Amino acid sequence: MCRIGFSPRKANLVLYVLAGSADAQPLLARLGKHKTGKACLYINRLDDVDMAVLEQIVRAGWAEMAARHPA
Numbered sequence: 590m591c592r593i594g595f596s597p598r599k600a601n602l603v604l605y606v607l608a609g610s611a612d613a614q615p616l617l618a619r620l621g622k623h624k625t626g627k628a629c630l631y632i633n634r635l636d637d638v639d640m641a642v643l644e645q646i647v648r649a650g651w652a653e654m655a656a657r658h659p660a
Contacts, residue, residue: 593606593650608650616649
């Protein structure tokens with residue numbers, strides 16, 4: 590399984606990046622227009638979000654998964 594994933598769906602962009610860490614909540618509050626699922630981040634358009642915050646979320650998700658499942 591991938592550590593993080595991306596799927597450009599018709600309705601929205603999906604990033605499989607939320608590892609369930611509470612550390613993501615402050616970042617999500619600053620991200621912009623989005624929805625979340627258990628491990629998914631749904632974005633309608635990249636223009637709707639702060640790209641610097643999105644990068645922090647992706648980096649944090651990668652680090653969380655790397656810690657849980659070292660290579």
